[in-house]
Amino acid sequence: MAKVEVVPARITHVGPIASRIRAIDRLECEAMGHSPKHALRQGFLLSDRCWTALVDGRPEAMFGAITLSALDRRSTVWFLGTDEVYRHGRELLAWGPGLIAQAVPRGWTGGNLVSAQNWKAIALLRRWGANISADPHDYDGMPFFRFSLSHVAKSDRP
Incomplete structure (x- = not known):
């Protein structure tokens, strides 16, 4: 059985993930005008908090949060x-x-866009309690839904 762990992200995780990124994630990045490597690097550099999911020690995903407005x-x-x-x-x-x-953070809202074609991510976001808009917005010919997440009760992970 594979060992899955979440660790603080490192810039060296960007390349291995970008070179094997999911096709739908690649399309989302391109619709926003970025290569996967650029999007991952910018996410890493701009995030207040950023993690990498490792599967058997290999970087497989990166995720984080970037402050838009503290006010x-x-x-x-x-x-x-x-x-x-x-x-x-x-x-x-x-x-x-x-x-x-x-x-x-508690009392904050996190959000972003998800491709209307990215049904796995939409299902996961719903399971995590995200509110997903019903009206898509078009970016470079690709429909996206806005979503928002609020702080939830902290579990024992990570």
């Missing part, structure tokens, strides 16, 4: 990964609430 208590949350991540759906479900609690 309005809003942040952008993001997640990019390889196909390997979705082979470990139970772990994602279990880790999610604790990570959201760490990424989105």
Whole structure:
């Protein structure tokens, strides 16, 4: 059985994830005008809090939160990964609430966009309690939904 762990992100995790990123994540990055490597690097550099999911010691996903407005208590949350991540759906479900609690401070809202075609991510976000808009917004010919997450009860992970 594979060992899944979440660790503080390192810049050296960017390349291995970018080179094997999920096709839908690549399309989302490109619709926003970025390569996967650039999006991961910017996410890492701009995030207040950033983690990497390792599967058997290999970087498979990176995610974090970037403060948009301390006054309005809003942040952008993001997640990019390889196909390997979705082979470990139970772990994602279990880790999610604790990570959201760490990424989105109490009283804050985290949000972002998710491709309307990214049904796995939409299902996961719903399981984590996200509110997902019903009206898509078009970016470079690709429909995206806005989503928001609020701070949830902290679990024992990570």
